Amino acid sequence: MSTEQNQMKLTLYCSALLVLLITPQFSHGGNILVFPAEGSHWINMDILLQALHSRGHTLTVLRSTKSWYIKEHTSHYKSFTVPVERSINEESISKTVAKVLQFERGAIPLTSFLNNAVGLVGVFFEAHSSVCELVSAVLDDAALTKTLNESKFDLVLTDPCWGGGVIIAKYFNLPLVYNVRWLTPKEAHFAIAPSPLSYIPVTGSGNTDRMTFLQRVKNMILYLVTYIQNDVLAKQIYQPTCAKYLAPDYDFNQIKIDADIWLMRTDFVFDYPRPTMPNVVYIGGFQCKPAKPLPEHLEEFVQSSGEHGVVIMSLGTFINELPDDLANEIAAAFAELPQKVIWRYKGKRPSTLSNNTLVVDWMPQNDLLGHPKVKLFVAHGGTNGVQEAIYHGVPVVGLPLFFDQYDNLLRLQERGAAKILSITTVDKDDNFLKAIQEVLTDPSYRENMQRLSRLHRDQPVEPMDKALFWIEFVMRHKGAAHLKAQSYNMSWFTYHSVDVVLFLTAAVLLVLLTSFMFIRCLFRALCKRKVKRD
Known part of the structure; x- marks a missing residue:
């Protein structure tokens, strides 16, 4: 039998084996x-x-x-x-x-x-x-x-x-x-x-x-x-x-x-x-997974950041635009950074926007967080974004607004991996810029987030x-x-054993009352005897 025939036969065997392996999965x-x-x-x-x-x-x-x-x-x-x-x-x-x-x-x-x-x-x-x-x-x-x-x-x-x-x-x-x-x-x-x-x-x-x-x-x-x-x-x-x-x-x-x-x-x-x-x-x-390659235009922008790296910002699916003054304040703060910035934003273009900031309607958030040049994530604190930041070990500056967002970010801040900034103070005393600079320059934020990332990934089953x-x-x-x-x-009454507590309380009170009545009767009986003797 020729080598070519042997290879063909081997290919057929492998194909048959593959079908046998796949079929149970699909048939069930x-x-x-x-x-x-x-x-x-x-x-x-x-x-x-x-x-x-x-x-x-x-x-x-x-x-x-x-x-x-x-x-x-x-x-x-x-x-x-x-x-x-x-x-x-x-x-x-x-x-x-x-x-x-x-x-x-x-x-x-x-x-x-x-x-x-x-x-x-x-x-x-x-x-x-x-x-x-x-x-x-x-x-x-x-x-x-x-x-x-x-x-x-x-x-x-x-x-x-x-x-x-x-x-x-x-x-x-x-x-x-x-x-x-x-x-x-x-x-x-x-x-x-x-x-x-x-x-x-x-x-x-x-x-x-x-x-x-x-x-x-x-x-x-x-x-x-x-x-x-x-x-x-x-x-x-x-x-x-x-x-x-x-x-x-x-x-x-x-x-x-x-x-x-x-x-x-x-x-x-x-x-x-x-x-x-x-x-x-x-x-x-x-939902987290290893980062895939970025689209060419994003990769080119990220690489142009040099040693300073990139900051990314997204406030989630519900916040597509901000009041003009707030958006201008955020854009002005980004303009002061040596880093490049990618900002997911659909509102009116801020007048203070700098050349270091790329505004996009959509961005591959997971893939950006997994890129080695991304240094910081400015986020609203939604569960999906927070989990992705933990998975990729990227520290966070949080701008929470409602629902669970503050509480999600608080869990990261308590572990030294994030800094929370109230939306009411973003445009006061350069608070936004100071918060970003603190997280970027203090290595403990990144170290703490990467520690959380290691803990999260160290599981026997994904x-x-x-x-x-x-x-x-x-x-x-x-x-x-x-x-x-x-x-x-169970009703709350049964779950918390309220009926049992009431029963036991009544039983104890009954015993105490019975004991009191017995002692009282005994005392009266002794007193009557004493009176008769006298």
């Missing part, structure tokens, strides 16, 4: 129904969907006709687009951000705190009401529900910052997996895990896990406000939808914590240590692999009921 692929959230939440959900698709799973996404981020047509999932009258969109978000920014710049700390805790209730109500409208549009469509039933899905994957996914899962009687950090609207741990307020800060409090007495008072007040928002307001929004499509006796607050697996988008390199539960899987930074394993685990076993604690089915 699951069928997943996805009810996602919009904005930056969709960005990390889509990364997870791409990874699931690469493993042979079939993905179906429910989206509305007014969907902002979620594409209707793509190669890694199919979608059903449902007509709705209203939805969370870019315009409404931009208006809210503008109002918050305007308020923050003129607010004192107390009013800022109250605005973040109470003032956004109207926005909260509108957003979640539109989610209920989407759920109704799905479940009122007889043809669509029939198609979804016949699709024989293995599970529902959803982001529970919106409450619609759990109603969909219960309606179709499917196992449920959460890609989660927020649960309408509180941090998800508070819904399922013991959360002592003495050392676990409520998001928005600006506290660390080491609190003074007054900080603990503030923590308790904000917890009560969040409780009212979550367990009263959110329930009022979702409960009618829950009762209509499931049953009147279904309690929304009860079913929303009944997910089989909680893929938690954080870890304890970033977050404070705290109690947790068996069905919580930590996948913080799962966060994405953990996420994929547990999603597939739920599909294989039709759920994960053995990991759910009984606390999920």
Whole structure:
């Protein structure tokens, strides 16, 4: 047999072996129904969907006709687009951000705190009401529900910052997996895990896990406000939808914590240590990956920075423009730097913009953070950006505005890897420039962030692999009921053993009362004897 024939035969054997290796993976692929959230939440959900698709799973996404981020047509999932009258969109978000920014710049700390805790209730109500409208549009469509039933899905994957996914899962009687950090609207741990307020800060409090007495008072007040928002307001929004499509006796607050697996988008390199539960899987930074080469024009600009390096700035998907005076102040500060600057900004071109600053509509943030010439990240403090900064070891100057942004940055600042600057003081006394220069010139910031990066990367299993394993685990076993604690089915009265405490208190009081009565009767009897003898 000739050498050429041997090579051909070997090629055929290798091809056959490859087919055998690949076929089981695809033949056992699951069928997943996805009810996602919009904005930056969709960005990390889509990364997870791409990874699931690469493993042979079939993905179906429910989206509305007014969907902002979620594409209707793509190669890694199919979608059903449902007509709705209203939805969370870019315009409404931009208006809210503008109002918050305007308020923050003129607010004192107390009013800022109250605005973040109470003032956004109207926005909260509108957003979640539109989610209920989407759920109704799905479940009122007889043809669509029939198609979804016949699709024989293995599970529902959803982001529970919106409450619609759990109603969909219960309606179709499917196992449920959460890609989660927020649960309408509180941090998800508070819904399922013991959360002592003495050392676990409520998001928005600006506290660390080491609190003074007054900080603990503030923590308790904000917890009560969040409780009212979550367990009263959110329930009022979702409960009618829950009762209509499931049953009147279904309690929304009860079913929303009944997910089989909680893929938690954080870890304890970033977050404070705290109690947790068996069905919580930590996948913080799962969306992070090694940097890819930059587009040619960006690479050329980065290389032109020489030994000074590059500063990058992005304030996230929700903040595309700033007030003119604030944008001018930021541009003027950048002009004073020897570094080159890449700034993602869609607003009016600042009049103080210098030649060292490149303004772009979009930038490959992960790839830039992974570039060796990038020295600093000016960021708003969103979870995705913070995790990418940790992964690549780039220190941060933070400009938080609302929601969890300050608290995310505070975790980095406490570890010496970031400096936080209030948006209200950016344009005062060169604060912005001083903050950037401090982080650039003090090597401890970079050293501390690189230490966090080493800790984050030193794991036996990659966060994405953990996420994929547990999603597939739920599909294989039709759920994960053995990991759910009984606390999920308890009322607060039973959970905190209030009934037991009352019973034991009553029992002790009864014993004490009985003892007192016995002693009293005995004393009277002895006194009567003494009187008779006398």
